[in-house]
Amino acid sequence: MATSRFTGYLExxxxxxxxxxxxxxxGLTFAGVxxxxxxxxxxxxxxxxxxxxxxxxxxxxxxxxPSAQLDxxxxxxxxxxxxxxxxxxxxxxxxxxxxxxxxxxxxxxxxWVTEVLAQDPEGVHAVSRAVRQDIPEAVDTFxxxxxxxxxxxxxxxxxxxxxxxxxxxxxxxxxxxxxLRETEARRQESLTRYLEDRNG
Numbered sequence: 228m229a230t231s232r233f234t235g236y237l238e239x240x241x242x243x244x245x246x247x248x249x250x251x252x253x254g255l256t257f258a259g260v261x262x263x264x265x266x267x268x269x270x271x272x273x274x275x276x277x278x279x280x281x282x283x284x285x286x287x288x289x290x291x292x293p294s295a296q297l298d299x300x301x302x303x304x305x306x307x308x309x310x311x312x313x314x315x316x317x318x319x320x321x322x323x324x325x326x327x328x329x330x331x332x333x334x335x336x337x338x339w340v341t342e343v344l345a346q347d348p349e350g351v352h353a354v355s356r357a358v359r360q361d362i363p364e365a366v367d368t369f370x371x372x373x374x375x376x377x378x379x380x381x382x383x384x385x386x387x388x389x390x391x392x393x394x395x396x397x398x399x400x401x402x403x404x405x406x407l408r409e410t411e412a413r414r415q416e417s418l419t420r421y422l423e424d425r426n427g
Contacts, residue, residue, distance in 0.1 A: 239280075244279065249272055252268045296345075297341050301335045304332075304335055307358055307362060327396055330401065334404065334407075
């Protein structure tokens with residue numbers, strides 16, 4: 228640990244700046260300017276250089292890039308799909324869930340769509356939240372509530388809540404897809420304007 232700190236200091240900006248100033252002090256000594264006090268001059272210039280040197284910047288954290296995040300979300304989506312295949316849902320809710328998963332599949336399908344999605348951090352977050360939190364929580368809550376409803380009939384049917392939840396999630400996914408489509412449309416319009424301006 229001490230050796231690594233010492234090595235780190237040797238390579239630091241403070242040591243490099245101090246050493247350059249110390250060499251300047253040696254130059255002054257050989258030029259006869261420092262006189263008999265040359266050790267003090269060299270040490271003083273080294274210290275001054277070390278003090279004025281900019282501080283070391285710690286390295287930035289190595290966060291995964293959006294493409295890597297989408298790869299992880301895609302793997303989680305595959306696990307979610309396997310889980311959903313084992314859950315028995317009412318026909319209406321199953322239909323809404325199928326529409327939602329089809330849209331998410333299209334958004335996560337490797338290719339140019341995910342390249343556009345990767346440039347939208349909020350979109351990546353929205354897809355991640357839907358896959359990792361919203362859909363599994365909605366389905367699991369339905370399964371647990373349905374069991375209790377059998378014990379206490381007459382309550383608001385849990386499938387009605389599930390259908391509404393899935394409809395809202397589908398609307399969110401549709402809004403995201405529309406936003407990505409608009410991004411591509413604006414890019415196309417910008418290219419058209421650029422070519423028109425370039426050609427006078």
